[in-house]
Amino acid sequence: ASAFGMKEALAQLGVKDLNLGTSTGTSGFGSGEILKSYSPVDGQLIASVQTTSAADYEKVMQKATEAFQTFRIMPAPQRGEIVRQFGEKLRKNKEALGKLVSYEMGKSLQEGYGEVQEMIDICDFAVGLSRQLHGLTMHSERPGHRMYEQYHSLGVVGIISAFNFPVAVWAWNTALAWICGDVCVWKPSEKTPLCGIACQNIIAEVIRENNLPEGISCLINGDYKIGELLTQDTRVPLISATGSTRMGKIVAQTVASRLGKSLLELGGNNAIIVTPDADIKMTVIGAVFGAVGTAGQRCTSTRRLIIHESMYDTVKDALVSAYKQLRIGNPLDEKNHVGPLIDVQAVAMYTNALAKAVEEGGKILVEGKILVGEGYESGCYVQPAIVEADNSFEIVQHETFAPILYLLKYTGEVTNAIAIQNGVAQGLSSAIMTNNLREAELFLSVAGSDCGIANVNIGTSGAEIGGAFGGEKETGGGRESGSDAWKVYMRRQTNTINYTTSLPLAQGIKFDL
Numbered sequence: 001a002s003a004f005g006m007k008e009a010l011a012q013l014g015v016k017d018l019n020l021g022t023s024t025g026t027s028g029f030g031s032g033e034i035l036k037s038y039s040p041v042d043g044q045l046i047a048s049v050q051t052t053s054a055a056d057y058e059k060v061m062q063k064a065t066e067a068f069q070t071f072r073i074m075p076a077p078q079r080g081e082i083v084r085q086f087g088e089k090l091r092k093n094k095e096a097l098g099k100l101v102s103y104e105m106g107k108s109l110q111e112g113y114g115e116v117q118e119m120i121d122i123c124d125f126a127v128g129l130s131r132q133l134h135g136l137t138m139h140s141e142r143p144g145h146r147m148y149e150q151y152h153s154l155g156v157v158g159i160i161s162a163f164n165f166p167v168a169v170w171a172w173n174t175a176l177a178w179i180c181g182d183v184c185v186w187k188p189s190e191k192t193p194l195c196g197i198a199c200q201n202i203i204a205e206v207i208r209e210n211n212l213p214e215g216i217s218c219l220i221n222g223d224y225k226i227g228e229l230l231t232q233d234t235r236v237p238l239i240s241a242t243g244s245t246r247m248g249k250i251v252a253q254t255v256a257s258r259l260g261k262s263l264l265e266l267g268g269n270n271a272i273i274v275t276p277d278a279d280i281k282m283t284v285i286g287a288v289f290g291a292v293g294t295a296g297q298r299c300t301s302t303r304r305l306i307i308h309e310s311m312y313d314t315v316k317d318a319l320v321s322a323y324k325q326l327r328i329g330n331p332l333d334e335k336n337h338v339g340p341l342i343d344v345q346a347v348a349m350y351t352n353a354l355a356k357a358v359e360e361g362g363k364i365l366v367e368g369k370i371l372v373g374e375g376y377e378s379g380c381y382v383q384p385a386i387v388e389a390d391n392s393f394e395i396v397q398h399e400t401f402a403p404i405l406y407l408l409k410y411t412g413e414v415t416n417a418i419a420i421q422n423g424v425a426q427g428l429s430s431a432i433m434t435n436n437l438r439e440a441e442l443f444l445s446v447a448g449s450d451c452g453i454a455n456v457n458i459g460t461s462g463a464e465i466g467g468a469f470g471g472e473k474e475t476g477g478g479r480e481s482g483s484d485a486w487k488v489y490m491r492r493q494t495n496t497i498n499y500t501t502s503l504p505l506a507q508g509i510k511f512d513l
């Protein structure tokens, strides 16, 4: 890693040997156990973090609730200015932060930079939005009355994020929450705590330079137990959680039991439908990037290809030969396409999924294996695999966070492919490859894809920040990032004003005294 300037990157980001993993900006405190972060790239210890104890958590919440009192009365465009400055700092730190993302999480350097670019983009988006937190006006049924709605800041927003997008998902939430006047408490994945420290250091500087209360951005670190303090806390009106469906169900129930709001972005089981009219070259690029990019660890990764029987052999052969070209290795080295999985547990899940697929009758087309030897010492590098399968297999119904692509065949009309596409519990991302207008429009219609994201002639992953991001069914129903996703970070108030000297009641009710 030293060859890639990692030491300099860590120094620039203020990541030390032992970091306080509990922080409200300038004055950090942490007294919990030590959490060590090892890189899946080379298995080396990067640095360690002192996690958040229950007592630390209380201090953080005090700072956060205090900060909210100040921040909520600051005009929204001024809050936008804070987010603009944050975006500027991210531009300056893009290289260092992108490298840390790549080294701590294992995605390719290009994707690490891409993730920081998403943070910058959402900041720009939020700055504009800070002058556009629009409500509606309505016509009152009563004379001399005016009705309108407005959006107020919500309070402390809890953010629980996953290892696979260790910095961008936090930014999607915080950039919007901040312009909305909320303050944030972030629990990053315990697999990527240093990315959390680095981001917190960057925003803390902005907060300091503007003499604002440090509790606007808070960081807590640790495992699910610290997350539970957050999800159970009645001082936290909104929990935004990204991760597995299993985790999401627990979070949803905990938050719902106190009637809090939750924004859930959970598992996907994303498919591309390949129709008889598909452009083969585009299909192969979209499918291969979707399946092996980020080593199959995006929630939008392509898991299933649903191919028309007339195209099946052509697509299969093109994919098998494309997989032979894949270079697997150190993701900091830009010549490699595929980096490691996050840890050896993830490798075990990959191996188990492949065994299960074979057991259920799947046929291996590109064999999966764990790579060994020079450069693969961490034990986290695997060969992306392709399996001929059936949608009814239990393993195909399940999201495995690894580079395994299932090929499924369909016959007849595109409606058959849509039925297979929708025939899973998850509903995040979907795509169709076609030059046939009728098929494309049907796929996008109410009788088409049931996912939160449906694309034509692009793959399932790599969504832009300008759209609302999220999905249906077991994906959790939440929407983050663009469009009007900001509304979930605010509370809506309906106001009726009477400017007459009498008090007429609504619905024509008479009440004379």
Ligand code: UN1
Pocket: 164, 165, 169, 242, 297, 298, 299, 300, 460, 461, 462, 463, 464
């Ligand atoms: C995720 O995997 O949690 O669409 C988010 C994409 C990215 C976001 C993925 N923009 O691939």
